[in-house]
Amino acid sequence: MTRTDKDYYAILGVDPKADAEAIKKAYRKLAKQYHPDANPGNPKASERFKEVGEANSVLSDTGKRAKYDQMRKLGAFGFGGARPGTRPGTQQSSNFSFEDLGGLGGFSDIFSSIFDRGRKEEARRPSGPAKGANIDYTVEVPFLVAARGGKVPISVPINEECATCGGSGGAPGTTWKKCGECGGTGTVSFGQGGFAVSRPCPACVGRGELPDTECGACGGEGKIHQERSIQVTVPAGVDSGSRVRLTGQGERGAGGGPPGDLVITFKVLPHRFFQREGSDIQVTVPINMVQATLGSKIRVSTISGRKVVLRIPPGTQPGTRFRIRGQGISREGRRGDQYVEVRVDVPETLTEEQQERIREFADSAGLKW
Ligand SMILES: [Zn+2]
Numbered sequence: 434m435t436r437t438d439k440d441y442y443a444i445l446g447v448d449p450k451a452d453a454e455a456i457k458k459a460y461r462k463l464a465k466q467y468h469p470d471a472n473p474g475n476p477k478a479s480e481r482f483k484e485v486g487e488a489n490s491v492l493s494d495t496g497k498r499a500k501y502d503q504m505r506k507l508g509a510f511g512f513g514g515a516r517p518g519t520r521p522g523t524q525q526s527s528n529f530s531f532e533d534l535g536g537l538g539g540f541s542d543i544f545s546s547i548f549d550r551g552r553k554e555e556a557r558r559p560s561g562p563a564k565g566a567n568i569d570y571t572v573e574v575p576f577l578v579a580a581r582g583g584k585v586p587i588s589v590p591i592n593e594e595c596a597t598c599g600g601s602g603g604a605p606g607t608t609w610k611k612c613g614e615c616g617g618t619g620t621v622s623f624g625q626g627g628f629a630v631s632r633p634c635p636a637c638v639g640r641g642e643l644p645d646t647e648c649g650a651c652g653g654e655g656k657i658h659q660e661r662s663i664q665v666t667v668p669a670g671v672d673s674g675s676r677v678r679l680t681g682q683g684e685r686g687a688g689g690g691p692p693g694d695l696v697i698t699f700k701v702l703p704h705r706f707f708q709r710e711g712s713d714i715q716v717t718v719p720i721n722m723v724q725a726t727l728g729s730k731i732r733v734s735t736i737s738g739r740k741v742v743l744r745i746p747p748g749t750q751p752g753t754r755f756r757i758r759g760q761g762i763s764r765e766g767r768r769g770d771q772y773v774e775v776r777v778d779v780p781e782t783l784t785e786e787q788q789e790r791i792r793e794f795a796d797s798a799g800l801k802w
């Protein structure tokens with residue numbers, strides 16, 4: 434999710450009352466100024482270019498601009514002293530979700546291709562450290578592990594920048610030659626909204642250069658695909674959809690930057706016997722008609738693994754629910770109960786003699802048959 438607390442007007446250096454033409458003009462000027470082609474290997478320009486594009490994508494769209502203005506007015510994010518022309522992006526105030534503006538996906542596709550390339554260039558010419566990417570991962574948790582808490586081993590696929598070549602794809606110390614495909618620019622361009630948008634060159638993957646000797650560790654790809662084995666601690670009573678963030682377990686940061694996070698979403702698997710209703714457990718247990726009629730004691734499994742004796746009183750009807758206190762799920766200091774619903778099974782086959790006895794019973798009890 435893209436979050437921002439940025440003042441788009443300040444980013445473009447225009448007045449909040451600026452008309453569409455003024456916004457367009459400001460955007461074109463800045464986009465040209467900070468375009469990665471004009472600033473090779475300059476992460477600050479690349480960041481600025483991104484901000485400018487972001488600002489324009491909102492302010493140039495009448496609907497999005499109206500929503501943005503509304504949020505601004507409502508103080509969804511505090512602008513501090515931001516004035517047109519000031520260097521934006523330094524205020525740390527309440528965030529609003531970019532999704533609130535709706536349907537901004539389009540621009541990020543265009544821009545991400547440029548930033549992928551920008552990142553690779555940074556890898557070649559190390560600049561500032563950058564935090565590694567976060568990884569989202571869904572963990573399937575067996576029902577009883579979720580109920581009691583425990584650990585689940587997972588293997589997370591991680592694509593990380595190759596440590597041997599720093600993501601360049603070239604063997605350490607190799608010489609580089611200009612890529613023939615793109616003439617060394619690393620990009621192929623096409624027109625978009627008044628300036629050329631670049632996509633990474635497929636031959637050199639945006640590097641603009643090809644190594645004489647490819648990196649042996651990554652086969653020239655610049656990335657390493659690996660699996661990381663982690664024991665995930667599952668809190669007792671976890672529900673499907675709940676999430677935990679494992680700080681520092683994401684992709685490794687570039688240039689000595691901190692690693693990203695691993696964001697785990699739990700998915701609790703169903704159990705063939707136990708069902709969950711909030712903190713309570715629901716089960717259905719079959720008893721036979723004699724147990725139901727005369728009463729009985731049955732042993733019922735609980736999530737703790739212990740069996741509990743449940744007394745079935747004489748004359749118990751099918752569908753009767755019994756409660757076993759405190760055998761539900763413990764959550765936030767409260768323990769749920771287990772509910773046992775009885776099903777009464779009727780014998781499917783009887784011998785002639787057994788049938789005769791049942792008829793005798795029915796006659797004596799005045800039951801029609
Ligand atoms: Zn490598």
Ligand SMILES: [Zn+2]
Nearest residue numbers: 612615634637
């Ligand atoms: Zn190329």
